Amino acid sequence: MDHSWRAHWAVLAASVAATSLAPAGPASAQESFKLGIVTFLSGPAADSFGVPARNSAQFVIDQLNKGAAPSPYEKAGFGGIKIEPVIIDENGGATKQVQELRNLYQRDNVDVVLGYIGSGDCLAVAPIAEELKKMLVLMDCGTPRIFEEAKYNYVFRTAAHATMDNVGLIRYMKAKNVKMDTLSAINQDYAWGQDSRADFIAAAQQLYPNVKIQTDLLPKFGAGQYGTEISALVGAGSDVVYSSLWGGDLQAFVLQSAPRGLPKRSQLVFSAADHVLPPLGEKMPDGTIIGARGAYGLMSQKSPLNDWLFKGYEAANGVYPVQAAYRMTQSILGLKAAAEKAMSKNGGKKPSTDELVAAMTGLEWPSPGGLIQMKLADGHQAIQPIAISRTKYNPDLKRVDLVDIEYFAAECVNPPPGVKSIDWIKGGMQGAKCN
Amino acid sequence: MKNGLHPLVMIALVAGVTLLGRALPTWTLSLATIAASNALIALGIVVLARTGNVSFGQGLFFAAGGYGVALIANAWGLTDAVAQVIIGAACGGLLGLIVGPFIARYSGIFFGMLTLALSMVFYGALVKSTALGGSDGFNVGRPTLLGLSFTDPREADFMLYAVSVIVTGFAGIGATILFRSEFGLASLAVRENNLRVEYLGISANRVISINFVIAAIFAGASGAFALMAQRHIDPQFAYWTTSGEFVFVAVLAGTQSVAAVFVASMALELVRSFSSLYLPNTWQLVLGVFLLGVILFLPRGIGSLWIRKRRKRSTIAANAPIAAETGAAS
Missing domain, CATH: 3.40.50.2300 (Response regulator)
Known part of the structure; x- marks a missing residue:
């Protein structure tokens, strides 16, 4: 039984290290816009949807931070504020997603969480974001039930339902x-x-x-x-x-x-x-x-915006972009449009959650897949x-x-x-x- | 077990942990709520493991508790947290009462597989029931306590934390008393040799059934907590990976200490959360290595970190072989 105390200490040290790795606080919150991104990185939906969505998020955020996107998105980042993505895996069931959503908002101090492909995950996380009064942008999930069974102020879906x-x-x-x-x-x-x-x-x-x-x-x-x-x-x-x-x-x-x-x-x-x-x-x-x-x-229909995504994504990943990549792109662009609309009203400061929510409600913006209009559910659900x-x-x-x-x-x-x-x-x- | 803590000390400990919640950062509160809920169901598995049987299908009672509470909450607007815990425990317990006597006739791997099969039958039925939202599940409103509703997120989280820590804590105290009781020792005897137990005039089936019902009650209450914490329920509650996770918590904790179950459950949640934040592509690997590490270096579970010294002085290692058995069975 004497496995030496070293082993025990190793386990203890590991748990202590895990706890102390918690970020100190919102020190750099003003300089950057922290964007939590949730998409399948493992599991059956990863190859088809999750990883293409992650790849397009990386491509789009990189381009936006460089100010390399075409009009009307030529401003760097979100209205000049650098976007800092925090990417986590959607796999693991709704219980884990609810927990990780809370951690993103409360521990990692992200400004907005964007993502979710599984309908069950979307149904589970929406009421939590609403309770915490934090902005949540659903990207891809298909079920119409989200806004048909409940009313949300802080939750948006930037893609049409199934x-x-x-x-x-x-x-x-x-x-x-x-x-x-x-x-x-x-x-x-x-x-x-x-x-x-x-x-x-x-x-x-x-x-x-x-x-x-x-x-x-x-x-x-x-x-x-x-x-x-x-x-x-x-x-x-x-x-x-x-x-x-x-x-x-x-x-x-x-x-x-x-x-x-x-x-x-x-x-x-x-x-x-x-x-x-x-x-x-x-x-x-x-x-x-x-x-x-x-x-x-x-x-997709030809447009400068679509050429930018199609060619850029293909060059970066060796395969042309499909559904999930487009849906991720249109949600990030929508958030950018909302952030810049809010900043034009508040004098160029980083927008608060409430200012962002007000700007996003009922918004319309061009995307590589066509015009996105937040027309349903009091301006919270897109049609396209x-x-x-x-x-x-x-x-x-x-x-x-x-x-x-x-x-x-x-x-x-x-x-x-x-x-x-x-x-x-x-x-x-x-x-x-x-x- | 002469060196065990006095129940009053344990009650003070529970109160201390509850008050600690005032000082904890907000994000740890909901994490700790889930950890306490997982600890409660793992405690049930430990209770049952003392009879030599491991249930791989606790998800059945977990889901029964969760769905029972959710349906009643949506139909009659019953949102009180304490009432929901009682309803969850009752739903789990009733189902355990029906299933237990049948399943108690089996032992070892047959017992484990039958519990697994039953939970998967329930899962299949839930996925097909479109009225309950099918595989997507459905949402419930936020819980209240004694007529008070909590709009501030931190207060709401603390309320849930407090209720779950107190209930789980008292379940732990109850389990400790049970382990030291005549019935608890008879459960151990059933694991060692159920034939001899029968000759002594005790029904081994009855002992297993009662322990099974206790485990089911704990699982049902745990389902109620999970539901209150996430406000959403889906058939995943009954899926075998969910049940497997609870067995993992039990293995991680070992059967030597009730407190170890709570520590193990919290450690698992923390490792999972931080690995998924810092290593989004390989978090499952980190989780697996952590579990392997504990099994390799602490074969009797996390509890052996502080039980070890005391045990050296004690001559009877009454609980020791169970840890090995739980480990081997999973």
Whole structure:
């Protein structure tokens, strides 16, 4: 039993060291703007969303601090104040996220926390930020429930929620005269999959009133093997097979379904698939209808702002930016726009939380993916335009190109203020402004 | 255990720790609340481990307590912190009462796997129930205490800290008294040789069941604390990694000292928090190395740091083999 006191002291010393590493206080708070960034650095969502988001945050913050971004973001940092990012991992569950959010605000004295990809994490952290009266910018999570079930003053979401993805898909299919007498669906058995499925089917029943739903599958999250499901889908032979799978699950599904001839029998429709195009390459069947949760990546529209992100990101990371990179960029740019608006009012001082919140509410700003407008939930929830397209492999560039791109205005695919998304879809999408 | 602390000294200790909360920086308060809540459930695992059985499915009762409190809070607007703890403990305890007698007939790895399976069945059901928010879960309002609502964040955090430290502290005192009691010693005997215990006229199943229900009550109350601290609940509460974490706290602490459970739980939270701040890409590695370090250098858990000296003088090492067993089983 005498493992020597040295070992014991080592453990004690380690714990003491850990405690004493706590930062001393907000000594340098005036010189810089401390921005907490939370994104998946490990776990299943890291490769698809978390790491691209982190990379774009690093690229954008670096460019902004140098004053190298194009107009209207040419001012260095946030109105001349240097941005100091603190990046932490979103993996580990909602309990850990709530704890780490408190630590970011109360221990590390960050001015604003920005991030979160998981819907469960967003739902969990929003009320905590509200209680602490600290500003929180949600970047990517999809669930409409955040602002539909509660009212927040200090919480913002700078990206449209998932309703847009599915309404956009249906509008695209209608515009392109895609036949859909029968529909099958495969979605993961957790909130994102269940909600996407409900939105898509509800929207389909509006624009395709005679659609018949055949096979409706809900495999578990992270299943990876879809042999049985593909047999069922091939057997049903529906006109359209819809899926909201993402990341590794989507790649596995595509790779396993192609040899079984599913893409030839049915029109595949994926709600969020642009992030798997670079890894899948020629394995992605031509003619698949995909969304990217915005006008992102290869579907983005040309603008100086978009060129800056696309080329800069590609040069820095060796791969072009997709959904998560765009969403991170648009949230940082939104925060910059809000900070500079607040500073123009308070005489150029570093804005307080309340000044920032007031400036962000109802704000509009240009982003690489188009104009972002904080129009829903009393100016706290963004709407944005979306693009839908078909895949076509380009052997010369050795990448999947996107063709037949169709853009939908923000107010065509997002519900108007004060209406719950699912009620809006089921009520016939009243008030949608499509050109 | 003649050298054990007098219960009155322990009560003074709990009061001291509670008052210390006035001096602590705000961020440590919520961290300590979570640590106390984890300590409570790990204490339950230690109680059960004395019968020779390790539960890998305490998440079941943790989630039952959490969901019970959350649903009642949202349906009837019951927000009182003390009432929520009692409801959580009752939900966990009731479920333990149903599950315990069935599961007490198994032992060792079968016991562990069955508890794990039950918690995963509950997890699966929760993920599928869209009325409860499915995998995203749902939110509850902030707790009050005796009709007082706390709007200042620091006061609200301190209130939760105080309630969780006092409840967990008293649970710890209760557990210490239990360990020294006839029943507590009978539990140890069940682990050593349950057949002999039966011949002495004590039902081994009954002993295991009662310890199981105690562990379930602690887990349910712990679920209530976790819910109050984060104001959000999702099926992750019942997931096996959550249960595994509680077993880790128990292993880290060892079974020699109740106080060690609290120290271990706090140390784990601190290491996790700081490693995730300074090493965002490798925080899991740091956590793993920390756990390995404790297991390698302190095989009887953190408690052996201060129990060691006393034990040398004591002739009977009554609790010693359990630590090894808990370690081996996990």
